[in-house]
Amino acid sequence: MKRIIIPLLLAAFLWFFMFSPWTSGIFNFWTAMSFSAVILMNMSFALRPQWWVEDVKFDWKNISGGVALSVVLWGIFWIGDKASAWLFDFARPQVELIYGMKTGENP
Incomplete structure (x- = not known):
């Protein structure tokens, strides 16, 4: 269960940070989007490193x-x-x- 909750909370936080009117203008949107995608992608690889062999x-x-x-x-x-x-x-x-x-x- 922790393997699902932590990534979901992190994704919610990152997306809130990117799309919130309170944080607009603080950072470049496309840089934040790229950073968030890389963080979440690496987390998915870390949580299931054998996905390529098993699922594709x-x-x-x-x-x-x-x-x-x-x-x-x-x-x-x-x-x-x-x-x-x-x-x-x-x-x-x-x-x-x-x-x-x-x-x-x-x-």
């Missing part, structure tokens, strides 16, 4: 399932984008700002 199987069933899941997730995000633009006036400009970051910006 490259066969057609898993590959086709992964492709199908990616299509489903893309559809969910597409529907979410359309629904948020319909429900919230501010959503579309915010999404365009995020996608606009990749053009003409220093990486």
Whole structure:
């Protein structure tokens, strides 16, 4: 149980720190996101170091399932984008700002 609770609490703390209005402007969001992902990834490897050997199987069933899941997730995000633009006036400009970051910006 401790193997689940501690990572969940750490993830909640890191995500609160990244997305909280009280901490905005203190740090660079993308640096904090990268730091959080690295911390949680390393914790997952430490808690289950044999995951690659035990869980990863490259066969057609898993590959086709992964492709199908990616299509489903893309559809969910597409529907979410359309629904948020319909429900919230501010959503579309915010999404365009995020996608606009990749053009003409220093990486």
